Amino acid sequence: xxxxxxxxxxxxxxxxxxxxxxxxxxxxxxxxxxxxxxxxxxxxxxxxxxxxxxxxxxxxxxxxxxxxxxxxxxxxxxxxxxxxxxxxxxxxxxxxxxxxxxxxxxxxxxxxxxxxxxxxxxxxxxxxxxxxxxxxxxxxxxxxxxxxxxxxxxxxxxxxxxxxxxxxxxxxxxxxxxxxxxxxxxxxxxxxxxxxxxxxxxxxxxxxxxxxxxxxxxxxxxxxxxxxxxxxxxxxxxxxxxxxxxxxxxxxxxxxxxxxxxxxxxxxxxxxxxxxxxxxxxxxxxxxxxxxxxxxxxxxxxxxxxxxxxxxxxxxxxxxxxxxxxxxxxxxxxxxxxxxxxxxxxxxxxxxxxxxxxxxxxxxxxxxxxxxxxxxxxxxxxxxxxxxxxxxxxxxxxxxxxxxxxxxxxxxxxxxxxxxxxxxxxxxxxxxxxxxxxxxxxxxxxxxxxxxxxxxxxxxx
Numbered sequence: 001x002x003x004x005x006x007x008x009x010x011x012x013x014x015x016x017x018x019x020x021x022x023x024x025x026x027x028x029x030x031x032x033x034x035x036x037x038x039x040x041x042x043x044x045x046x047x048x049x050x051x052x053x054x055x056x057x058x059x060x061x062x063x064x065x066x067x068x069x070x071x072x073x074x075x076x077x078x079x080x081x082x083x084x085x086x087x088x089x090x091x092x093x094x095x096x097x098x099x100x101x102x103x104x105x106x107x108x109x110x111x112x113x114x115x116x117x118x119x120x121x122x123x124x125x126x127x128x129x130x131x132x133x134x135x136x137x138x139x140x141x142x143x144x145x146x147x148x149x150x151x152x153x154x155x156x157x158x159x160x161x162x163x164x165x166x167x168x169x170x171x172x173x174x175x176x177x178x179x180x181x182x183x184x185x186x187x188x189x190x191x192x193x194x195x196x197x198x199x200x201x202x203x204x205x206x207x208x209x210x211x212x213x214x215x216x217x218x219x220x221x222x223x224x225x226x227x228x229x230x231x232x233x234x235x236x237x238x239x240x241x242x243x244x245x246x247x248x249x250x251x252x253x254x255x256x257x258x259x260x261x262x263x264x265x266x267x268x269x270x271x272x273x274x275x276x277x278x279x280x281x282x283x284x285x286x287x288x289x290x291x292x293x294x295x296x297x298x299x300x301x302x303x304x305x306x307x308x309x310x311x312x313x314x315x316x317x318x319x320x321x322x323x324x325x326x327x328x329x330x331x332x333x334x335x336x337x338x339x340x341x342x343x344x345x346x347x348x349x350x351x352x353x354x355x356x357x358x359x360x361x362x363x364x365x366x367x368x369x370x371x372x373x374x375x376x377x378x379x380x381x382x383x384x385x386x387x388x389x390x391x392x393x394x395x396x397x398x399x400x401x402x403x404x405x406x407x408x409x410x411x412x413x414x415x416x417x418x419x420x421x422x423x424x425x426x427x428x429x430x431x432x433x434x435x436x437x438x439x440x441x442x443x444x445x446x447x448x449x450x451x452x453x454x455x456x457x458x459x460x461x
Contacts, residue, residue, distance in 0.1 A: 127175025272317030
């Protein structure tokens with residue numbers, strides 16, 4: 001049964017309530033940042049820097065938003081940039097310029113325009129300097145380390161395990177210049193080939209609509225390439241955004257079908273999006289104290305889940321809701337497969353009492369994910385990662401998440417394939433439906449008993 005996602009007909013570029021993790025007011029910072037002073041003692045500029053990172057982390061993925069790397073110069077310690085976005089080899093330097101309210105509110109329109117243009121130019125220079133510093137350390141064999149926003153609130157030992165070394169060439173990274181002025185004027189800025197300029201208000205609205213660090217970086221690179229036009233005024237990001245979503249919707253219609261792609265750019269029902277984003281939240285592990293996964297697999301899983309437009313997040317959220325409803329109705333294990341931008345997502349959910357043995361549960365999830373990956377590869381004739389998500393509903397109502405990432409090139413013994421397809425069905429990748437495999441009476445029973453089918457499950461039938 002295909003479940004269609006109903007989305008709100010709202011294409012405006014206006015702020016909406018945030019229903020994910022925690023709703024954050026305009027003047028509130030709830031993520032502590034080890035590279036900045038505390039909220040109580042920090043300057044206005046430092047607070048805005050934290051807010052800029054906080055917006056991207058809360059509405060995107062906090063593991064892909066990093067604090068500033070630190071550089072020692074003699075006895076002094078210098079921050080490099082105001083933050084970093086990093087997804088695989090793609091990244092960006094964040095530079096923030098903020099005018100205090102007391103000073104900015106008495107600026108005339110001309111003074112506000114001059115202040116913005118002056119500080120944008122300064123931020124662009126600083127961004128280029130930050131990239132030179134990062135690159136110099138990389139080439140010297142002493143790459144700088146950065147800590148994701150997620151890990152800044154946990155113990156020092158776990159935070160150290162979460163650090164990422166900047167070992168990739170960053171010279172091609174764009175600089176994101178976020179400007180905050182109390183009067184939020186609309187200003188025509190010069191064209192910088194390597195800098196994306198945006199107001200703080202529009203930064204928040206843009207992240208509310210994209211809800212993906214991968215798509216945020218793609219949006220920025222698209223803007224800098226001239227598609228849509230570069231000459232957009234600060235404070236008027238809606239003009240550039242509307243052009244971007246038209247281009248992306250056309251691309252998505254080729255990838256996932258016109259019906260689902262047409263919703264791209266519409267801020268969908270946040271209930272469905274929040275259900276999808278629970279998957280991202282649950283990769284971290286229990287109690288926000290450990291990753292629960294090897295760091296390589298962890299970031300690859302996050303990249304798999306983050307590189308999805310918000311319309312597809314909503315669609316997938318409704319699909320997950322449907323799987324849960326099936327579990328409540330059948331009271332036994334439910335599994336399914338959906339495709340998110342040409343990548344298979346496997347979902348298996350059951351009650352703890354039905355499968356209390358954790359090793360058996362993980363073995364089933366691994367086998368199901370691996371076989372579905374093989375079936376999808378055979379159908380599409382191309383390689384892609386496949387993600388398996390297992391959810392056990394515990395007796396106290398809590399949920400235990402498990403993740404299996406199957407990379408291309410895996411080979412499986414025929415016995416495992418037959419046994420898994422006997423349990424979960426053989427997937428018709430074109431229809432995304434499972435059917436019971438056909439077994440000859442004199443063939444070995446796929447259950448693994450080594451008996452002929454007619455003397456095992458065939459006799460039961």
